[in-house]
Amino acid sequence: MPPHYSICLQKTVNKMKFSKFNLILRDEKYEQPVLFNTLSGSTFFVDEKIAAAVEKRDLSVLDEMGMEYLTRAGVIIDDCMNEDNIFTYNRDNIKYSSEVFSTTVFLTWACNLRCVYCFQERNGNVQHMDKRIADRYLKFVKDSTVNKGCKNVAVTLFGGEPLLNIEVGYYILEELQNFCKENELGFEGSIISNGTLLTEEIVQNLVKYGCNSIQITLDGVKEVHDSRRITANGSGSFDETIEALKLLNKLRMIGTVIRINVDKTNLDSTYNLLDYIGKNGLNLTRCYVDFGIVKGDTQACANYAGNCLVESEIGDVLYSLWKYAEEQGFRYNIAPARRFIYCGLYKENNYTITPNGDVYKCWEHAGEPVHRVGHIDNRGMLSYKTPVFYDWMTADPMKNDECRNCVYLPTCGGGCGVISYNETGTYHAKGCYGEKEKINRSLIMFIDKTIERQKQVDKELKE
């Protein structure tokens, strides 16, 4: 039998072919090209001859052993296999999974900061969520969880600044925590805050009610942060934010993420910030550092677009920041992930709820009526889903030639609906913003670390 034929499960002789999801990556730091199958995850160094064969989809250069090896790795597949179907099957499974009912709840639109790039207090709205709306929301979550047979409940408190209305936040967390205990369900709470109002008592309360992670934003060293994250009275917020992070680092009660939003105006100072908070500075290395790339693409922050990084730079910028953060003692395990959906918000059981009980899919669009998917009524029901819901939920990268034919698709998931909408006016375009470069760079991070570990193992074996 020629090497490019095999027996498939139906016991018929089938022709073989290269997977459509084989990525060849050449990087100057490696002597050989990297072969990464984005569907299976298998990653190899290959010689130029094989790299060229993969790129040309020419199986003739492979010997029998090579064929078998790469077939086991998903790099070569039966010709009868349709990988689009594999992707769609897995995507559907995840989209309609009842594993978790997850919501982000805006406790308030009000914020004590006036960040230069932020959409909060949209249209001057400072509404808090009151107990009446909170009760409707709680009934919605509890009923939906039961009706959908979900095994877990997740809630993220957001805003505005959620600590401005934290009593309602405690109420929501406590109610959901008790509901989950009574029904033997998993529960996860988290909060996104600017940290300036945080106290030890608040941290203790959050933990008591099941909140196990907090995200706080830092945008650079003091002068940079203070020029971007400004309080309502015009002063900076750096000192208060740092105090909050020190407190969290000291208490060690709650997982802490330091979010650093990066654009052209603060990139250089971000390295100085990492020096300041890293192992040789304040040593906040129990926290995770997450870099956010500022995109001036929402209606409210479009005038900031000129300060944003050029898409082609994003991979290199992130790679450099990840490496530097690691050197400063922060923990990183960056690697490409298998993603059949780009983001959890493509799941049926994921919603964002604003203070008046309006429902959206993504928080980036919260408060913009054109993106509203519904409203929680006085019976605690999302009784009417707008056409937007169905439009969002039916976004399908397989219907989009650019995504369907993209080798990165299984490790990207088809891109962000918000980016898609802001660029094209529909949720159905590719929604890709630096994704390929980010994936390339995260693959290199993974390879670097794997080589490093192997060297360590070899060294230990020798000793």
Place this chain on the structure above:
Amino acid sequence: MGITFIGNPYEYGTLAKQHCGVNNCTDFNCGDFSCTSHHCTGFTTSSTTSVEDSDDDW
């Protein structure tokens, strides 16, 4: 054949708990939730604690 297996990054996440960024989830099933759950595409409440994280005290 000039083929050298490096590894599989999709299995890597199960070995080490990692933050999956809010808008850039890099770990499909970390179950960690430091990422703020909303954007995480994976969800596991069971522990994903690894050898690396065994000394974690929060």
